[in-house]
Amino acid sequence: MTDQDVLQKLASLTGRQREILKKVCQGNDYKTIAEDLVISEETVKSHVGNIYVKLGLDQMPVSLRRKAIFETYCPALHETEFTPLPNEPTEPEPVPQAIQKMVNEDDLLILQPLRGEIIDRRKKRRKPRWELVAVLLVVIILAIFGAYNVYEWVNGIIHPAVPVPTSAPAQVYVVVTATQQPAENTPTSLATSVPTPTTPPPTATEVPATSTTIPSPTSAVTFPFSDNFDNGVSPLWQVQSGTWLESNGRYTVLPKETNEEDFDFSLLPSLPSNDYQVSANVYLDSTMGMGQISAILFRIPANGSDYLSLYMDNFTTRFAVIGQDFNHVQTIAEDQGYVVPKGAKVIVDVQGNTFTAKVNGKEILDVTLSGYETGGVGLMDICFSSPPCPSFDNFSVNALP
Secondary structure, eight states: OOHHHHHHHHHTSOHHHHHHHHHHHTTOOHHHHHHHHTSOHHHHHHHHHHHHHHHTGGGSOHHHHHHHIIIIIHHHHHHOOOOOOTTOOSSOOOOOHHHHHHHHHHIIIIIHHHHHHHHHHHHHHTSOOHHHHHHHHHHHHHHHHHHHHHHHHHHHHHSOOOOOOTTSOOOOOOOOOOOOOOOTTOOOOOOSOOOOOSSOOOOOOOOOOOSOSSOOOSSOOOSSEEEOOTTSOOTTOEEOSSOEEEETTEEEEOOOOSOOOOOEEEEEOOOSOSSEEEEEEEEOOTTSGGGEEEEEEEEEOTTOOOEEEEEEOSSEEEEEEEOTTSSOEEEEEEEETOOOOTTEEEEEEEETTEEEEEETTEEEEEEEOTTOSSOEEEEEEEEOSSSSOOEEEEEEEEEOO
16 A cells, blocks of 8 residues: 555545544543543444544454554554545444444454553653663672772781791681582482582473463363362363463453453363353453453364354353454354343353353353364453453353253
């Protein structure tokens, strides 16, 4: 795309739309933009939908859309003055539901992570120059040490040491050297003397740190499987991404501190049967907006590709396909406006290619979908807010007849 094409597309926006795009370029989310311009958040979203259509952003995946906004259109908008057209409308034109949904998801996928990234960069700029402080301390310590040595040298000249009389016994000094720390779990001897070894001691082998806090599984999953997380976490869980831990008797994650573009996954990929019921109590804080998302994964293919899930946020509950690369969340069926109550018992019956979701005993979704007849189960979280993050309790998987 040439610079002229970029400027022509930006010129097609209304003055209000360019004003909103500038605020997006500054890392503001929809709620902040609405408060700054004293308009509703829905109006902001409609303007953003019109911007997507006019700039061709609705035809791109989220990663390319983000790149086009912040690396192409934002610099051009910042460097160019545009003259508002006379009598141009201030109210946005309606946009298709698919684009409105794309805009809603981008508030989480693009704007909120970017805002955290900007804040993180500002914090980094305010950090003191610790390396300069460290160098200064080293210089001070060396100066003190040098001054002490000079003092000792001068004092030795002024007050020379008096030789010890020959009748006095010679004083014996014992030099103690540090020995290598024994390897962990190796018994140590309490003997009063250690003979000098004739061969060098073996060097301890450093164990590489693992990327998760949950150990690898030691046995296969069997039915019925349950984990209430009251006494830690079952070793059968396999953490794929994120930092999962047991907290207050629940399974949860640590919040993301930077602009990370991955869901957090913990899986049980191998099950003894393909027909089963998976259930858990889900704790999702409905006051955190798009800062929290949870999902129960009930078809995890062995090749580790896309996951079929019951996807829950604070606006809707849906059956969706979640991509491992985080580039898409494809909705299969949804109940718009239904928010899972905090701590609710969520159940998914998985039988062949039929999937039924229930919350507190009430059926909310039912779908038949081919291509996902086999696979394991797992849990997914994403948390851009302060703790507590979404969590799970009383997880179980039982065979269906």
